[in-house]
Amino acid sequence: MIRSIHWLHCLLLIALGSLALGQRIDPQRIIVNPVPTDLQVRVWVDKDPSKSGAPVYQVGENIRVSVQTNQDAYVYLFGVLPSGDIDLILPNPYDQDNFIRANEVATFPPVGARYTFDVTPPFGESVVLAVASRTPLDLSRVYDIANNRALVNGRQELGQAMAIVVEPLPDQDWVSDVAFYYVGQYTPPPPPTGTLVIDSNPAGATVYINGQRAGTTPATLTLDSGQYSVQLTYPGYEPYRTTLSVEGGTSTRISANLRRINLSGTLAVTSNPPGAQVFVNGQLVGNTPVNLSLNPGSYTLELRRQGYQTYRTTVAIAPGANSRVNVNLSPAVSQGVLTVTSNPSNADVYVNGRLVGRTPYSARLNSGTYTVEVRRAGYQDYRTTVTVQAGRTTTVNATLALPAPPTGSTGVLSVVTDVPGADVYIDGRLAGRTPINLQLRPGRYTLEVRSGGRVVYRQAVQVRPNRTTTVRIETR
Incomplete structure (x- = not known):
């Protein structure tokens, strides 16, 4: 069993070159490679x-x-004792092979070893230093391995000696790491504190730290190291908010110029007729006429009154300004149902002169009076006037009559299209769909054929008595 290791009670670790340059001591290292290396x-x-x-x-x-x-490397493990004495943990008289393969975990003492590491006083913090190198290191300035005796004492001398040992090596060929533990009962030191000084204009603002009231400005606060959210509030002024870090042993200052809250503006809303409900951003605020006090900004204004259409607009309120909205409400448009049937069915339905469909036909229309026409080729047109009332169904039943036979001699106009179903108009009046034979009095007529909503043929034709005049039309 090698002698028990007495670890360092309170170790401040020294970075490579920190003594000569007067740099701040890194509390995580005894010796540190200042150049990043892929060896870890x-x-x-x-x-x-x-x-x-x-x-x-x-x-x-x-x-x-x-x-x-x-990576494959030679590893050297040191223990620094509270007295300043230094133990070489690896290599040692029982484990002299300190070559570690890449990604291999080596534990000391290994399982089945002839020695142990026993924890002995004094109490306190202890440290293990590991130095890895791609090539063996010459420790003759640091440790007499043969006699198991350190040639330096304390962390400062160890750092200086190891700096000399690794100095001939390329920067990428060595790296270090440390591990800590405690002997006996460990009581962590209280966190270091810093000072936060807060001023405001105007003074007397309430200070909140992480949402907790901490006084009024001017204020000087002692806080643990860490990050904090700070808020200052003062009546008539906008809240001041910020996030900052407090470091131990330092003083941080906030000087806040608080901004006054913008003056509110007024909005006067009237309507014709009055008594409409007024909504601002979806919230009911009263009935017209109404005067509102609003903070500067943009708002959605809505007026509602039974029997009238809802009115909506957006208004902008400027600081201290007076705005006015006067609305003439439009009566609500009510609807009823118009139903049109015919005998025979499949007749064209015209409402106020516009073709809207074929029988049987049904649609919702605004309340009012309408002219309804029902047309089918080979039958006399049906025409009537109806009144559509809100919430009611108005029905038109059209019985189409055959046309009266013409008197005297007649002729026949036969219209044929390559695609059946084209609309045929005689002197601007719908006569039917192709193919169609029309019995007409002798004379000159304007023939128009429409297919797919466009005019594909328009010519004057002559109908002769007791004869058939045939017109063949290509619609495509």
Whole structure:
């Protein structure tokens, strides 16, 4: 069993070159490679493999140290004692092979070893230093391995000596890491505090730290290190908000110029007729006429009154300005149903001269009076006037009559299209759909054929008595 390791009670770690340059001491290293390197080493103790806390070992417990590199490397492990004495953990008289394969986890003492590491007083913080190198290091200035005796004492001398050892190596060929643990009961030190000084214009603003009231300005607060949200409030002024970090041993200052809240504006709303409900951004605020006091900004204004159409608009309120909206409400448009049937069916339905469909036909129309025509080729047109009332159904039943036979001699006009179903108009009046034979009095007529909503043929034709005049039309 090698002698028990007495670890350092309170270690401040020294970065490479920090003594000569007067740099701030890095509390995580004894010696640090200042150049980033792809060679990495990681060291830990068995009670804290994730290195996330401060493991505590009681006197008499065994401790094991593990190390891992991401590349093949020679690894050297040191322990620094509270007295300043230094132990070489690896290599040691029982484990002299310190070559570690890439990604291999090496633990000391290994399972089945002839020695142990025993935890002994004094109490306090302890540290393990790992140095990994692509080539073996000459430790003759640091440690007499043959006699198991350190040639330097304390963290400062160890840092200086190791700096000399690695100085001949290329920057990319070495790297270091440390692990901490405590002997006995560990009481973490209180977090360092800093000072936050807060002023405001005007003074007397209420101070809130992380949502908790902390006084009024001017204020000087002592806070633990960390990040804080700060809010200042003062009547008639906009809240001031910010987020900042407080560092131990430092003073941070906030000087806030508070901004006055913008003056409200007025909005006068009237309507004809009056008594309409007024909604601002969806909220009922009264009936017309009404005067409103609103903060500057844009608002959605809505007026509602039974029997009238809802009125909507957007208004902009300027600071201290008077705005006015006067609305003439439009009566609500009510609807009824118009139903048109015919005998025979499949007749064209015209409402106020516009073709709207074929029988049987049904549609919702606004209340009012309409002219309804029903037309079918080979039958006399049907025409009537109806009144559509709100909430009611108005029905037109059209019985189409055959046309009276013409008197005297007649002729026949036969109209044929390559695509059946084209509308045929004689002197501007719908006569039917192709193919169609029309019995007409002799004379000259204007023939118009429409297909797919467009005029495909328009010519004057002559109908002769007791003869058939045939017109063939290509619609495509």
